[in-house]
Structure formats: structure tokens, C-alpha cells
Amino acid sequence: MMAFYRHSSDMLTERRGILGMIFKSLDQSEHGFRVVRRGRRLCRITRQRLSRWVFVLALLFLIYFVVSGVQMLFHDNLEDSISLSQEVQEQLLGYNAPKPPKSKNRRQHSPCEVGLVKSVDNLVEPKDLMKFTQFSLEYIEKEEILPDNYFEPRFGGHQTLPEREKSFYARNQTLHCGFVNGPPGYSSIGFDLNEKDKAYMYTCKVVVSSCIFGSSDFLRRPTRRLISEYSKKNVCFVMFVDEQTLLKLSLEGNTPDDDGYVGLWKIIVVRNLPYKDMRKTGKVPKFLPHRLFPSSRYSIWLDSKMRLQSDPMLIIEYFLWRTKSEYAISNHYDRHCVWEEVLQNKRLNKYNHTAIDEQFTFYQSDGLTKFDPSDPNTPLPSFVPEGSFIVRAHTPMSNLFSCLWFNEVNRFTSRDQLSFAYTYLKLRRMNPTRPFYLNMFKDCERRALTKLFRHRAVPSPPLASLVN
Template sequence: MLPERRGVFAGSDLIKATDHGLLAVRRTRRSGRRRLLFWIFSFAAIFSVCIATYGFKMFFHGVEEHQSFSSRDVKDVSVELDTREQPKKKPRRARFNPCKVELKDSVEALVEPKTFWNNVKFSLQYIVKENIQPYANHITPRFGGHQTLEEREQSFHAVNQTIHCGFVERFEGFSNIMFDLDTEDKMYMNTCTVVVSSCIFGSSDFLRRPTSKMISQYSKENVCFIMFIDKETLVKLSKEGSVPDEKNFIGLWRIVVVSNLPYEDMRKTGKVPKFLSHRLFPSARWYSIWLDSKLRLHTDPMLLIEYFLWRNKAEIVNVEQSQSCSIIGIRDQWPTNILGHCPVKCSKFSIEMEQFPQRQLFGGAISTSFPLRFQDVSNIRQVPDHQEVFVDPERDESLIIELLDMKHDVADNGSATWFLQDLASEQGAEGNIVTEQSAVFEAEGLGYRNMPSVITTAAAQMAISKGRQGREAQNLVKVYLSNLRLKGVQTDVLITAYEPVFISPSSESARSVGAGLTVPAAESGRTPMADVLKQVVATFRINDWNLFGAAAV
């Protein structure tokens, strides 16, 4: 009985063992399939997230995302994608072909023509002081005086007369003439016969020096280059390292500081030297050139006068760019309300000047200015929400503005250098040599809730390859970086400019700009990237602090 019982038990155990073995095999097969499906679906999900976030990448120098998103940033981005409508595609900008400008090779062969203006001869006198009782009539002083409608209408007629033309003395009991100039500056301006002038008021722009090597020695000795600024702008220029020398020159510009500005609106104040140069330069009986402060003069002024006035027998010329307002006025020294208007319109005057329009960033929450030649990469591919990327494909230059969570462990002094070295490490750059490093300056107008913002700048030269190209495709690039630290919203703003110096034959860039040494910006009529970066920093404005989310609440 026992053996049979054992046999029965043994038989039943064998059956159970066999069933268990089959079930184990089936479970193993099922779990293997589940693992395979799990990895397939995981890989597909990761790939979909990468495509949705970054798109199919088109690599440019330095277009690498910093991996420093906080959890708050990720939540904010996902909510916006779910709730906001897709942004409309930006309209294509109209293309403008360059004007054909055949300037003379030098000023040596220039010969001023005999008088060709067909004007009626008449004399003008200007009202310096008005006979008005201010207290009885409750009249306040005005820079342009108190001109009646009849007097204004009469001033347009080419007859001998006395007119209002600014610089009217204030009434007794008030301070003297508005737009006050130093006596030494007045004496210098009285000696000017040919003038190139511009102005910056309210520290609203960046000082652009005329390209000295493009200006002839004759013009340097016979043409006055006058830059009108106020005290606020002078302080800002000094902080940026542009300090007038003992003769009040910064490069070719003679700096003239104006006090007692006539208008609170700096744009209106800027019209004074623009339209009243015949009052400011009484001895300039020949010609004057007005240059908008957003433009840099790359051509000898006498060559411009010869081409636009003498050769075309014109009395007044406005050169316009991209259907915008007048950007350079060349005229003789009659009052502008007497002369007719003979415009010469150009879609793009690429030889002499480059325009710096205001650009809207991050949906208009931030604005700044830089050249039109930089194209928005978001029109080509998707760009991360914390970045704005612009490129000039003709010169392979790029400009990146990005917002990062503040690095609290990095000190203000040298923060730009730290980010520059971090960028070099991230991109696998070689031969990183820091060439410049600035001190810490307070960023005026960018404080938040009584918390100041500071800025530092650094520059380096390094070998970088585009995208995933290897070492053999590395280009030698100058990198300029400014770190704006918005402490009130705990944000580091990085403004980075890339300027290639040497393009490797194996680089992608060689196809578009050619291999070898690049042409310097000044020689090709373009603003150097160092100056582009300064312009971006100088005009950087925050229009909506809600961009920074909970940190701004």
C-alpha cells in the first residue's frame, strides 16, 4: 500500500510539477513580450517628446540648450501649450535690393561745382526774445517761442523776414535759454564749415563711432563730427568705458554736452540738432549731414556730398531705408522750412550704414535693438521657449538671448566669465582663451521691487564645431557674452554673440560663407559683433515682468 500511495503521491506531484513548469514557461514568454513592448513604447514616447520639444535641429554656432529648467518652468510651458492658440506664422519680410551707389575712389579728385541752386535770395532774422508779459497772461516759456498761426504760415514764404526758430530766451524770472551749451563748445562749433552731427539723449542709444579708416585725412581735418548728448548719457558712456579725452573727443566724435533740455520727451529734444543745425553751426555756410544715432558712418562724408548733392544737383537729400523715416539728411544750410524736398529713396543703403530697429522678444515681453540682417531662427525651426535665436547666414554670425534660473552659487563679479567657460565646456570647445572681462555695473532701469539688476561682460576666442561635427570641422570663433542678473525675479539673462574668425573647410559653414579667414565686419560695411552686443545691452528693456512667472508675483 505504501509504495502505491507513494506512487500516487509521486504521480500527482509529477503532474503538478509538470503543470507548474508549463505555467512558468508561459509566464516567461509573456513577461518577455511585455518587456519588449514596454521598451518599444518607452522609446516611442521619448522620441515624440524630443520632437515636440526641440524639432528637427538645424545647428548654428552656439545653439545649444542649457539644461537648467526648473520644475516651475516645465509646468508653465505645458499649461501654455494646452491653453493658448498656436501662434500665427510670421509674415515674410519684403526683400529690398541694395542701391547702386557709385562713389568716387577718394576725395583728392573732388571739385566743388559752381552754384547750381535755383533759389530766391532773401535774408532771415530770428526772434531771440519775445515781448510778452508772462505773469499777466499766465504764459510759460517755450523753446520755440509763442508763434501764432499767421506767423507760422508766413514763415514758409521765401521773403526777408524775422521768424521763430528756437533758442528763444526765457522770460525774466526764469532760467536762461534752453538747450544750453558750454562756451568752449560754442567756440568750436563756430569754426565748423562742414558738419556731420548726431545726438543721444536720455541714454537711449549706443555710441557708434564713424569708421576711422574709411574717413580720409582731408575730412578728419576739415569736417566737424559733433555728437550732442546730455549728462545722463555721458554718465552711461563713462560706465561703458567710452570716456572723452582732454579735448572732449571719443574717436572722431567731438562730444558736446547739452544742459537744460527743452523737452521731457527725448525724441522731441533730438529734433533740435536735427532740424536747427543752421542755428547751432552759424559758420557752416556749406553743408551738413545728419546721422541717426542708430547708424554708423562707414563712408567719407565728402564722398556722400559729392554723390548726392553735387553730382545730382540736389539741394536736400533724404536717404531712406526699408520705407522707414529719414535716416540721413544731407542739406545745405538754409532753414528746412524754406527748402523744397528732393528725396532719393533707397531700399537699402548697405555701403554707408546699418539700421538697428527695435525687436520684440518673448512675445513682446522684452525688447531690444540689433541689425536687421539677423534673421529669426524660429521662422525656420522650433526654438526652446527660454531662447530667442537670430542668425546672419551671409556671415555665419549668431545672436542668442536666453533666460535661465539664477545661479546663486556664482558671484556677480566674473559671472559672465563663468557662463562663458560653462558654454565652452558644454559645446566641447578647444583653446578657450578669455580675452576680456568687465567689472560689475548696475543695469539702470531694470530693477524690480527695489532689487537692483547688475551686468557683467566677457569675451573669449575658442574652436567650436557646428552641431555634431567632429574636431576636424571646428571653426575659430570669437564669443562675446553679457550676463544680466535680474535679482528681483531670480533670473540670469545671457546675451551671447558669435563672430567666426576662421571657417574650417570641413565645416557646414564653408558651403555658405566659404572656408578660410572671414572678412572683418568693418570692411564689409557691417557692425562688429562686439558693438552689436553693446547695442543689445544698451537698449534692453523689459515690458512685461509677468514673463518670469511666479518670481514676479
């Protein structure tokens, strides 16, 4: 053993000086050999244990990092961190579809500066808002049937073409605008809400609303630190979901509290959805906030793929009050003519091609023409809206336009970008002395006020099933 140790120490020529002397002295006795061997063994064991602990700690940290992205905490000052964790969750767990490869010809779209005022403290609603066109709108609540004319009730009702034509006049009238029940004895037409939720919605004066049906998206919480205390107390943030989506969100940690809230969102469950097409069902809260919130004065619509990153009252001041408008929507970032939008919808199989052709042919026969950007008298900067972000005052003309646009979606396809320009131009043409103050703003402003995400990856329904 001693010989072996001396032979080994002779090979370690790098040991010099004091350390060499120590090892040499220890080398002179069996006791010294044991000490050295024990020290080496201890060093080797310590390093192994240290490596194991580092590995365990790293693994625990990774598990905590993933779990913290899945679990949603409810403490107010952690909501911004929760939003970040949610994005990490989607990437780590692969919930979203993979990003498509970037096309060399695809334009990049960036936000632009939006001149919001710095605080809500000095905001004052303009007194001249009542100068907008005034008339009285009533809505058909129930359709009666003749004994020989059997039909099943439908959420949008059974509007005839003559009724449709008359509804475009801005005058005192009663028109179809969703929520049309059948006579006694017939089943519900859908979009059923809890009475307690209805009572809450009736109290709302300013509303930010969105919806998720069919578990098509994650829950995007507004960036709380950018929302004023005034808006937190006075603005209703309402997220409509179906029971399937509520279950999915709960499994992801977004379980409503005892008052029905997840962060700022008041979760309202819709039962008995009125359409098989989830996109068409989503048009109910998108177009009819004045029906859902009958006491509201203003509303902001936000698609579920977006997160609000600005104060609602500052948005209303910027897009409506400052421009003296009653309806604001952004133009599309790429397409400006309905002809282009039709081709794109068919190219991507967004809807049944025959249904799109029928709708488009109908609109052309009723005077829809191509968008001409060189025409100085064009009534809109674009005939195609982006549509995911809408700001409106609930004035008679704004409410009428919302009803008319919804009725087109109800009658034809759920692709609302196809019917926007036709609806606006026809309303304008039939009411030359009664203006509708629509503000079509740049899409880059929308991008500055919201953060855009991709939809949750879900299987696409068969194309034929998209025909209502």
C-alpha cells in the same frame, strides 16, 4: 604585488613586440615595477595638469575676449577692431533687446550700389550753387510779454497760427526756429551748451552730427579707415549727449579724452534738456544744424542707431553737388503714404493716439491728400521719409524748410515722418516761383553708406507721458 602585476599584464594582450619585451624585462624585478608604476603615475599627473592648463588658458582667453569688447581703446589704427568688439559686447552681454521673430510676409531690404567717386582729392564745389533761391532769414531770439499775458518761456517759442502761416513764404523774414528765450528774469529754455563748445561749433564748415539722449543708444564710431584724411581734418564730427548718457558711455569705456573726443566724435554735453520727450529733444540737432553751427555750409545728420561707413565729402558730392540739390533725404523702405504712417504709429503705440489724430485732422483740413504713385506729376517719390540720414546744404530754402519742419514737431508730435510731406507740399504750394531743390533718394542707398543697428533696450515711457 608581483603576482598582481603579472596578472594585469596578462590581460593587456595588445602589448606586443619591443614594448612587450621592455615591459616583460621590467616586470622581472621590484625595481622594474616601481619604474613602470612611477611612469604611469607621472603620465597620469601630466595629463591632468595639461587638461587644467588648457582649461585655464581657454577661460582667460574668453575673459579677455569679453573685456576687450567692453573696454574701448583710443589708438587710431584699432578703431575698426573696437567697432567689431562693440558689436560682440552687445551680443555677449545682452545689452540689446532680443531680435523679434522674422515674419514670413516681412520684406527684406538690402543695400544697393552707390556711385561715389573714388577719392576726395579732385572734388571741386560747383560754382552754380548760389543759383538756389536767395533771401534773408533771421530768427526770433527772445519773446516779450505783455503785463497781463503771463507765460513760461518755451524752447520753440509761442508761435501763433497767423505767424505760422506767414512763415511758409520764402522771403526776407524773422521767424520762430527754436532757441527762443523769454524776457529777463525767466529761466533758461534749455539745450544749454558750454561756451567753449559753442566756440568750437562756430568754426565748423562741414558737419556730421548725431545725438544720444537718455542713454537710448550705444556710441557708434564712424568707420575710420573709410574716412579720408581731408575729412578727418576738415569735417566736424559732433555727438550731442546729456549728462546721463555721458556717464553711461564712460562706464562702457567711451570716456572722452582731454579735448573731448572719443575717436572722431567730438562729445558735446547738453544740459537742461528742453523737452521731457527725449525724441523731441533729439529733433533739435536733427533739424537745426544751421542754428547750432552758424558758419557751416553743409551738414549730414545721422541717427545714433547708425554707423557712418563712407566719407562725408563723397556723400555731399553724390547727393547734393551731382544732382544740383540743396536737401537730400531717403524715402521710407515700406510706407509711402502718410495715411499708412499714421496707422502704423497708432498700431505700435508710438505716440498718444489723440495727439496723432489732432495733427492728422489739421493737415487734412489744410490740403494734405493721399499719395498717388500712379500720378506722373507727383512732386515726391514718397510722402514718408526714412528720416535717419539727411544731407543738406545750408541754403536759405533748406534752412527755411528745416525751421518749418521743426516747428511742426514742436507744435504737434515728435513723429517727424507725419509732418514731412505736409511741410514740403505747403512750402512748395505757397512759393510756386521759388523752387526748393529736394532730392528724395532710394532707401537702399542709405543702407549702402551706413550700418544700421537696433536701439539699446530701455524701458518704454508711459504712453500718456508722450504728450507734450
